[in-house]
Amino acid sequence: MTDNPHDDNPRRRDFLYIATGVVGAAGVCAGAWPFISALGPDAETIANGAPVDVNLEPIAEGQIAKVLWRGRLVFIRHRTAEEIQKAKDLPVSAQLDPQEDSLRVKEGHEEWLVVFGNCTHLGCVLLGHEGQHGGWSCPCHGSEFDTSGRVTRGPAPSNLPVPDYVFLDGGTSIRIGVSSPDQTV
Amino acid sequence: MQDFSDKWVPTNRVIKWIEDRLPILGLIYSSFIAFRVPRNINYWWTFGAVLLVMLVIQIITGLFLAMGYVPGTATAFDSVVHIDRNVNYGELIRSMHANGASFFFIAAYFHILRGMYYGSYKAPREILWIVGVIMYFIMMGTAFLGYSIVWGQMSAAAATVITSVFKAVPLVGETLYEYAMGGYAVGNPTVIRFYALHFLLPFILVGFTIIHVWALHVVANNNPAGVEIRTRRDTLPFWPYMILKDLVMVGIVLFIYAFVVFFLPRALGHAINYIPADLTVSPDHIAPEWYFGPFFTILRAIDNTMVGIIAMFGAVGILVFMPWLDRSPVKSARYRPVYRFFFLTWVFSALVLGWLATKSTDGSGVFAWIAHIVSGSPVDEGCYKLLAQLATAWYFAFFFPILPIVSLLEKPKPVPASIAEDAVAHLPKVKTPPQAPIVQSQQD
Numbered sequence: 001m002t003d004n005p006h007d008d009n010p011r012r013r014d015f016l017y018i019a020t021g022v023v024g025a026a027g028v029c030a031g032a033w034p035f036i037s038a039l040g041p042d043a044e045t046i047a048n049g050a051p052v053d054v055n056l057e058p059i060a061e062g063q064i065a066k067v068l069w070r071g072r073l074v075f076i077r078h079r080t081a082e083e084i085q086k087a088k089d090l091p092v093s094a095q096l097d098p099q100e101d102s103l104r105v106k107e108g109h110e111e112w113l114v115v116f117g118n119c120t121h122l123g124c125v126l127l128g129h130e131g132q133h134g135g136w137s138c139p140c141h142g143s144e145f146d147t148s149g150r151v152t153r154g155p156a157p158s159n160l161p162v163p164d165y166v167f168l169d170g171g172t173s174i175r176i177g178v179s180s181p182d183q184t185v
Numbered sequence: 186m187q188d189f190s191d192k193w194v195p196t197n198r199v200i201k202w203i204e205d206r207l208p209i210l211g212l213i214y215s216s217f218i219a220f221r222v223p224r225n226i227n228y229w230w231t232f233g234a235v236l237l238v239m240l241v242i243q244i245i246t247g248l249f250l251a252m253g254y255v256p257g258t259a260t261a262f263d264s265v266v267h268i269d270r271n272v273n274y275g276e277l278i279r280s281m282h283a284n285g286a287s288f289f290f291i292a293a294y295f296h297i298l299r300g301m302y303y304g305s306y307k308a309p310r311e312i313l314w315i316v317g318v319i320m321y322f323i324m325m326g327t328a329f330l331g332y333s334i335v336w337g338q339m340s341a342a343a344a345t346v347i348t349s350v351f352k353a354v355p356l357v358g359e360t361l362y363e364y365a366m367g368g369y370a371v372g373n374p375t376v377i378r379f380y381a382l383h384f385l386l387p388f389i390l391v392g393f394t395i396i397h398v399w400a401l402h403v404v405a406n407n408n409p410a411g412v413e414i415r416t417r418r419d420t421l422p423f424w425p426y427m428i429l430k431d432l433v434m435v436g437i438v439l440f441i442y443a444f445v446v447f448f449l450p451r452a453l454g455h456a457i458n459y460i461p462a463d464l465t466v467s468p469d470h471i472a473p474e475w476y477f478g479p480f481f482t483i484l485r486a487i488d489n490t491m492v493g494i495i496a497m498f499g500a501v502g503i504l505v506f507m508p509w510l511d512r513s514p515v516k517s518a519r520y521r522p523v524y525r526f527f528f529l530t531w532v533f534s535a536l537v538l539g540w541l542a543t544k545s546t547d548g549s550g551v552f553a554w555i556a557h558i559v560s561g562s563p564v565d566e567g568c569y570k571l572l573a574q575l576a577t578a579w580y581f582a583f584f585f586p587i588l589p590i591v592s593l594l595e596k597p598k599p600v601p602a603s604i605a606e607d608a609v610a611h612l613p614k615v616k617t618p619p620q621a622p623i624v625q626s627q628q629d
Contacts, residue, residue: 036364039378045368066465071370073465117465121490123345125467140346140471141485142545155488 051177053168056112064128066117069176073117073125074163075136076174079147084110086133087148094133094146097158101148104162109171115149115160126160136160189417190219216402221420222427223408225608229299230406232292234431235438237394239289244387246282247331254334256380258373261336262461280450286328287453288442290476293321301507302528304516305407311508313400318504320393323386325477325501330383332474334376337458342471344371344379345464353491371464410607411516412600419604470545478542479535483580486573488550496577503584510584513592520598523591531583537576544569551575 041049049070056076059065062083065076079087087101105113119126124140131137131144133152138144143156150159164179175181193214195201204211222230253272255264268275297317300306306314333344348371351362367374405414414420421427445452453475457468473481480497487493511524518525548567549557551574557564601607 039364039367041363041368042374045372045374049369068465071368071372071464118345122484123349124342124471125465127467139467139469140342155485155490155493157490 049177051175053173053175055173057172061111067176069163074176075113075115075117075126075128075149075160077113077115077128077147079111079113083134083147087146087150090133090146090148090150090152094152096151096154096156099148099150099159101150104148104150104159106167109167112167112174113147113149114165114174114176115162117160119143119156120151120158120160121154121156189221189414189420190215190422193219216398216423217428218422218424220402220423221414221417222406222423223410223414223419223604224421224426225410225604225611226406226408226427228430228434229295229303230408230427231431231434232296232299235292235435236289236296238435238439239285239292240387240390240394243282243285243289244391246278246285247384247387249278250282251384254380256334256377258336258376258462261334261376261380265335276450277446280446282331284442284445284450284453286331287445287474287476288438289324290328292438293324294476297321297504298532300407302518302525303407303409304411304511304513304518306504306507307511307516308508309404310400310407313397313404314508315505316393316397316400318501320390320397321501321504323390323393327383327386327390328474328476330379330386334380334383335458336376336462338460338462338466338468339455339458339471341371341462341464342468343473344375346471348375350494353494407516408604408607409517409519410601410604411520412602412604412607415603416605419608472542475539475542478539479580480538482538482541482573483577486550486570486577496581500580503581507584507588510588511592512589513595513597515597515600517600520600521595522598523595524588527583527587527591531580534576534579534583537572538580541569541573541576551578 052067052069054065054067054076056078059076059078061078062080063078065078067074067076077083084101090101092098102110104115117126118124119138119140121138121141121143124138126136126138126145128136131146131153133144133146135144135146135149135152138156141155142153143151144153145156145160146152148159149162151157163176165174165176166178166181167174168181193211195204195210200210203209250268253264253268253275255261265279268279270276272278300314300317329343329347333340333347348362348366351365352358354361363369366372367378455468455472472478480500483500484493484497487496513521513524515521518528545567548570549564550570553562553564554571556562601610
């Protein structure tokens with residue numbers, strides 16, 4: 001039992017064991033870090049994800065423009081007066097994720113609805129001017145959204161998210177990806 | 186388990202010299218020549234060999250496709266067309282690879298159904314079974330990645346739909362998604378890493394194949410009688426009996442495979458995947474390849490996204506628990522009429538789910554129909570969603586609670602005393618003249 005000369009000092013052994021283990025674990029973490037980090041968005045992807053400016057002038061009333069920001073589809077919908085009214089009149093009972101239309105558009109710019117264009121269920125691209133409320137419908141599983149991008153029929157669980165954006169040049173264009181006009185990314 | 190196999194004794198001096206240092210030839214001999222299998226196993230036991238052949242075909246054809254394929258959103262689709270049109274026999278090799286996936290899955294499904302029917306998941310084969318389920322998951326992942334990197338319209342839809350699984354993870358979903366995609370959405374980095382993984386996973390599958398075969402060789406094959414090997418009389422050597430039987434089925438499958446590859450190369454695919462991917466447009470109707478049909482329908486049948494995703498993966502994952510959900514001491518469904526009935530209804534539910542994947546799930550679900558019956562509230566036209574939900578419910582109900590209850594209450598029929606007795610009972614009836622009684626020699 002006394003073969004090991006350090007047996008008389010077990011706490012020293014324990015300390016060395018644990019200390020070595022900690023250094024080893026730290027080394028494994030440090031070694032794994034670059035590889036995990038390499039999986040994330042690279043510098044080019046981040047640079048390409050900068051805010052985009054969109055000129056609204058060519059978008060006619062009733063039209064839905066498609067814009068890609070960060071590889072994600074964004075719908076810019078120039079709503080007609082009738083569509084705005086329908087969005088305002090939609091009863092809460094018809095909404096699966098109730099929200100005021102006024103919270104989904106910028107004040108004074110009710111004719112412009114800016115929402116992400118992929119279904120909140122599984123990401124299929126929505127078809128415009130379809131569904132019971134004339135907003136969007138999903139070709140995959142039949143979800144429907146109204147003219148404010150609010151879900152009115154499942155399986156989609158939530159409303160179409162509104163990206164950060166601001167109006168520029170007195171409302172003739174928007175910048176998607178910023179929450180205030182003087183923000184720089 | 187007792188080992189009844191013949192031992193290999195090398196006589197050649199050179200081979201003996203090698204064998205003393207690395208007994209690899211002896212390992213091959215004992216694993217694939219002398220290995221004893223139950224003498225009563227039927228053609229359902231040949232699909233393991235078919236799977237191995239399909240895996241090899243996929244790896245070889247995949248290697249050649251990799252020499253022409255250029256990953257990335259800008260190049261992937263064009264390079265696939267380039268392989269089809271410009272590479273010598275490129276269209277053939279790609280047809281072999283694309284249709285090979287289908288035949289790989291056909292063999293896997295027969296293999297899994299065989300295991301479920303004859304109780305191959307039960308003690309002592311639980312780990313063999315679980316390794317098989319893991320392999321099936323890897324196979325599904327590989328097939329999904331391979332389909333995505335073609336980067337046609339349906340590829341993009343598949344990649345978008347399936348990767349949204351990451352987003353559904355609570356709290357860290359968005360970050361996890363960005364790290365899985367290499368960006369903020371499915372894009373160029375995604376396609377490139379999918380390609381890298383698509384190349385890697387088949388070799389991991391090869392590794393698991395070795396573990397699967399190893400586990401098999403520890404516990405030996407199950408058999409249609411579901412009773413264990415007890416004497417050498419119960420067995421036959423792998424060569425020539427099993428290898429030749431395997432080759433018959435491999436030949437049949439390859440014949441059908443070749444017919445599809447040559448004459449129906451596009452029959453199992455979607456025409457829309459010949460349109461380059463465009464993330465701003467979804468195909469009118471999204472459907473996966475047939476082999477994912479049941480899981481896709483389960484995903485769509487459930488309105489809650491997170492529950493739907495869990496159910497989709499759970500539909501395969503639940504197989505892991507089969508050895509413990511089934512409490513019956515009898516393995517083979519041949520002697521379990523009640524289990525057999527419910528098993529066949531389960532197979533039917535899976536087929537219905539697969540068929541529904543080709544349909545739109547418009548219509549009302551179970552709850553809307555219950556409300557309709559109770560209070561007369563309106564229901565949408567179309568019954569596909571209702572059907573999908575009922576079939577999904579039955580799919581899971583088979584595992585729980587039907588399986589535990591049936592296995593506890595069912596009174597099985599008497600099982601044969603031994604494999605040899607079962608084998609003799611199934612010999613073809615000979616009329617006249619009466620043959621000499623079948624005496625089992627000690628030497629086979």
